[in-house]
Amino acid sequence: MDKYLVFGNPIKQSRSPNIHRAFADSTNQLIEYDRQLSQVDQFENDVKAFFAQGGKGANVTAPFKEQALLLSDKLTDRAKLAEAVNTLSYIDGKIYGDNTDGIGLVQDLLRHNVVLKSSNILILGAGGAAKGVILPILEQEPVRVVIANRTVSKAEKICHQFDSFSDKKLHACGFDNLQDGRFDIIINATSASLSGQFPAIPSSNITDSTVCYDMVYGATLTPFLQWAEQQGAAKVIDGLGMLVGQAAESFNIWRKVNPDVESVLKTLRAEMS
Ligand code: ATR
Incomplete structure (x- = not known):
């Protein structure tokens, strides 16, 4: 075996x-x-x-x-x-x-019928979790991807690293520079949720058509998703589907078979509640 x-x-x-x-x-x-x-x-x-x-x-x-x-x-x-x-x-x-982390995220968003093509995306955080998802997101042809981080220099470094893949669509800034932004999708790739916090972005970034995603998941909504819901986001999604999605892609690499994500996700969600 x-x-x-x-x-x-x-x-x-x-x-x-x-x-x-x-x-x-x-x-x-x-x-x-x-x-x-x-x-x-x-x-x-x-x-x-x-x-x-x-x-x-x-x-x-x-x-x-x-x-x-x-x-x-x-x-x-x-x-x-x-x-x-x-x-x-x-x-x-x-x-x-x-x-396979990035493709796991992209597939989870697509599974939720979130349109990435031509969308305006905000990624919060510039650590390993953020870096891992940028290329698969760019491959979906968004119109703009902004990476905002508490430490701006780390977001700028990522933009520079992805220069030749980004077709000038990637931008870096701090949370304070987001005042005038409206985004179709906001992805929390910071580790703030793990300590019960969330990135201090302006509530005006969220409209009633914004989808908010947190790479973290748990039995209850993460602090970021709770806040996003209060600001009137169209949809909030946690990272459990990304976890199952990255595993599905690994399984496919090894076994050349596409497993069914939905049923496993349902079981995990039930086990968590
Ligand atoms: P990971 O591998 O999970 O990405 P990491 O590389 O340590 O972990 O990165 C953590 C990310 O979460 C960083 O972008 C960090 O911001 P800084 O670069 O400024 O440290 C971000 N982060 C952690 N706690 C945060 C908080 N309370 N508010 C905002 N950003 C936070």
């Missing part, structure tokens, strides 16, 4: 094994999928040992996504630009690194 696993630290909380086992059941794929705790100074050895013992692929979560990038023999453009790898495949003695 082909073996897969997810590396992280901590790892107990990871839902990836449940998601991938459900995908495997529904697509009749015979695979094993486990979780493995690793350490920063052991990660590379652990990955190589897993592949040497016949492992076919691995997901990588915090804090190992940058290390996974460095140990990959080959990388996709989206992984290179994200500077992070969440999906490793082992084929003919070589490690292939990819990043």
Whole structure:
């Protein structure tokens, strides 16, 4: 049976094994999928040992996504630009690194019938989570993507890194410079929700046609989505669908089969409430 696993630290909380086992059941794929705790100074050895013992692929979560990038023999453009790898495949003695987070987000938005083409998008945050989604978003041909961050220099750095892919559609600013903005889609890629906070953007950024997305998810709406709802956003969506979407893309890379996202999402949502 082909073996897969997810590396992280901590790892107990990871839902990836449940998601991938459900995908495997529904697509009749015979695979094993486990979780493995690793350490920063052991990660590379652990990955190589897993592949040497016949492992076919691995997901990588915090804090190992940058290390996974460095140990990959080959990388996709989206992984290179994200500077992070969440999906490793082992084929003919070589490690292939990819990043499926961004496509997971895009597919979740599309599943919710959110139109990205020609839209005006605001991304909040300029850390790893933001960087990971920019290329797949640009590929949907929005008219403009603004990256706003508390530390403006980090947003400017990302704009510069994506220069040759962005067709001058990417702009950087601080939250204070958003006063006159109206956006079709606002994506919270900051980690503020994890500490019960949300980025201090002007309420005028949200209109009754704005869709607000938070990459974080939980049993209750995140602080950002609660606030967005109070400001009259058309729709608020949390990141559970992105989690399942990135897993579906990894599964497809490994097994060349598209699993059904909807049923797994329904089960996870029910387990959380
Ligand atoms: P991740 O990998 O989750 O993106 P990260 O690389 O540490 O984590 O980035 C965290 C992001 O959340 C950053 O953009 C950070 O802003 P700064 O670059 O100014 O630090 C943002 N962030 C965290 N807490 C925030 C808060 N309370 N308000 C606004 N932005 C916040």
